[in-house]
Amino acid sequence: MTRQTDTKYYLRALKNILKKGNDSQSAFSDIALKLGINFGVMGCDEKLLFGSFNEEFQSFNLSLGDIIYGRLLASNEDGRLLANMVMVLVKKELEKKKIGNEVLGLYREINMIYSFSEMISEKIDEKSIAEMALREASQIINSTHGLFLIYEPKQNKVVELAAFGLNPEKEKNIDKLNDLLKKLINKGTSAIVPSDKIMDNPALDHLKTIMYAPLKVKHRTLGMVILGHNNEKEFTAAELKLLTTISLQTAGALETAHLYQKGLQEAKEREEAIRSIHEVSQKFVPNEFIKSLGKDRLTEVSLGDLVEKEVTVVFADIREFTTISENLNPEDNFLFINSFNKRMGPIVRKNGGFIMQYLGDGFMALFPDGSQTALRASVEMHSELKVFNEERAVKDRFPVKLGIGMQNGNLIMGITGDIERLDAAIISDTVNTASRIEGLSKHYGSSILLTDNCKNNLTHPEEFDFRYLGPVQVKGKQKPIDLYECINGDSEQLLKHKLATLNTFEEGMKQYFMKEFAMAAVTFQQIVKKERNDSAAKLFLNRSAHMITQETGDDWKGIASISSK
Template sequence: MSELAILLVDDEPMVLESLSEELQRNFGQNYSIEAAESGEEALEILEELQDEGIEVAVVISDQLMPGIKGDELLSKIHLEYPDILKIMLTGQAGVDAVGNAVNSANLYRYITKPWDATDLNLTVKEALNKYLRAKQLEQQNAQLRENERRLTQFLEAMPIGVSVHDVTGKLIYANQKAKELLKLGVLPDSKIEQLSDTFKVYQTETKQLYPSAQLPIVRSLAGETVHCEDIEIHHPDRVIPLEVSTTPIRDETGQISQAIAAFQDISGRKQAEDEREQYTRELFELNEALSRFVPRQFLQSLAHKSITEIQLGECVQKQMSVLFADIRAFTTRSEQMTPEDAFKFINGYLRRMEPAIIENGGFIDKYIGDEIMALFEGSADSAVNAAVTMLKTLAEYNLTRQRPDRQPIEIGIGINTGMLMLGTVGGNSRIDTTAIGDTVNLGSRLEQLTKFYNTPLLISHHTLARLEEPMKYAMRAIAQVQVRGKSSKVGVFEVFEYEPHDQKQAKLETKPIFEAAVLQYYQGAIESAKSLFHQCLQNNPDDYVAQTYLQHGFVAQR
């Protein structure tokens, strides 16, 4: 707010000086105290202060003065500056003068001379407070008007249609794009039961009017937030398919007062899908042409900067973590798809899994159908973090796959850590990257064991030993497996950090009993192991690993 002032007007210098000192003492810290000895001078001071950007909040004027009288002065001020609070301070004003000031100047208060200091200061304080409240309200109203203007400007400029309906269904606002899509000249006065017919709203690819009760805007007036793409607007010259989103608008009491709809023409989407399909084919052809492509991390491992430096047969020994991830029952699932759907399905899945690997410092060595083989250099935590993130991402993705034709995806992930050989294999015209060794073989076997134990994520004790923060993960020992060609057994651990809180907590609570059961099993105490597994299931009926031990009659992989 601008600098504020109080203007005093009196033709008696001593009175003016006394009044100025009194107000300066009480209000001088926050307000400029200005004084004029005549009405003419007061008007000049007002004009000068306005030019300097100083607002006069209160004018206190005497009545009997040479030239312009007090009531006349206050009337003139009111015409030019209606927001200023006017106070008459005089001992000689007649009833007519005061009445004139009240009627023509909206006089705030009349104070007699000689004045009482307390009454004067209280009156001025109240007047200043009233002025400040009025200015604040004015600013708030101006801001509201500006916000409404900007909102309207924004809505009118939007490339999608926006409409607002009241609780009866009546259309009370439509932006320019909405009027174009609906071909509206004026807003029709239609109620809920008339909306479909008024706007010619049809169900997609039919000649049936959309049921009014099922219209998104009507459902939002009942409290729902709706998104759909099964609506068409039928015009004589064309049919416009729409994507529609609606949401309720509630008043300050929480009651629904309106609903807003946003909708857009999606007839161009088919063309965009065709273009995207063409781009996918071109990308696939490009990948075929660049079939000698090598991951950047692979180049770094072989100390090369460019793919042109890679030679067939190059290899290096590295300690790495290898991750295998495979979609369960993919063959059965793919048999129910067209090749194109299978291609889209697997790429949609891989596209969501890849970031978890890349963001955790790994790289994908190869895709083997629906299987991912990824490598991680450094601590094993990166591989385990990637696997946990993959499973969490998959859980979020599965929330969108609730329709019968979009069944949830289940995967198994196995991780092993150790020395392996990283290098290139192939012929003169085609080379590929690969990793070989017992570390890789065991990682692959762990992924296969996820199917047997009916759990998504298994790691070896080699990986556990290489974890920098093993206590960070919720895990438990579930088995010992014999590696083909090796005399020693490998400890297998289930990581369930990705599971929802309740399921994870249940496994943590039964972990001592479960691991005791596994130990008893491998020590040959079968009956004791069975009893402990049953105890686990009593406390956690969804423990699939415990179920596996019992259902397979203890013919587990040993």
């Protein structure tokens, strides 16, 4: 700030501590009375702010450093003590405002980071990601030029994905600086380039100041983001930190885009592998299904046989199936799925359920006896999965993760098809909802996710431990659904953590739905600090931090809207 601006800033602080109704007024008056003096406080604009004025009063400057922002006028020399007290309070007022501005700046920075994360997560092509990263960076960091560069190993050169700012010689300059840029990308660090180094390089003579940050994913650097200014403007360490944060988030989005493109290329092979599994499973109708129709043998069923029943529908899905199967040929994929199903199928049957359909990387199971048996089976499946993964670890194979979602309700089970081809079929909104809940288990990072219908259907709920995750509006449903996370399927370490923080999590949820977002963010941050793998706590931390800066109406109920499956 300039000297004139500083003076006005200090004067404003002086006026704040002397404003009407402030406790400092009565404190000054009491001290003056005990000292036996009359006094007045005058600003540097020569306006009397408090007290009285007499031409014979002694004057004591009110200052900070070499800047005088007012005077204290007193009837005798003891006024100096009162002046010192005023200066201390003004200094404290300035410190309080400085802290407040820093906190506000941090909230704005957090809000920007979360908003950017949400926007960039919707992009799946490299160019759109690069353009968005530069656009967001230029909006919060004062810059006239920007470059988004990617290193292409096959070409052994650095290429531009996006740019802004006038630079007619841009392509030539990138070629000239290619060796330097590759060196900086390999180094993988952020930096502000001093102006004297810029002047030494003709390819950068259109800029006065530069800073850059790497596009880093784990131990690999994909490229770099460069911002520059054509005036004598020095970038700050805080701005470099922001650019580094944006670059790291962007690098993650780029990696996702790469995997997406790779997934498209491998989709045909994976689809063939899954189709082969489907073709085998579709040849059979579960015996339990036949019995539910009141028949003893498959030969007794007829086209059009049906029955309406209340059941619990469970969808189980192998997480990160692509990672596990990408190096496997179709036959190995088939063997892997069979080895998984051989372990899970018996658990389903043991608890009174049956697998209605195998889905390649998972299955759908029905439990006619309700949620108690379905949830018990889900917990046992996770226990069996731990044994399965221990055996895989011995063979140096990827661990398998399992996500489960369930819903309880009525459905119609029957036989459909034609006279040449019969098939078992179920028709129900319950099935669609259960499938949506399984998909949401990925969003919340939960091993087992169930609805309030399922929880209310439990005959012995004390057998399990739950965390309430709030209402959600799923695609295709008019009314929101309350979700619960059963934590008994988690790893031993994560379960121990969640049990220890159950009350804290519940308090955070109460604060969130009472719109106390700042308090909720603090509460969830306490949980995340203890265990960074607590995905649900991390999700509500992000939601709370985002909602701090959002306006909410009286009708806000905290319903999460999830449009995808």
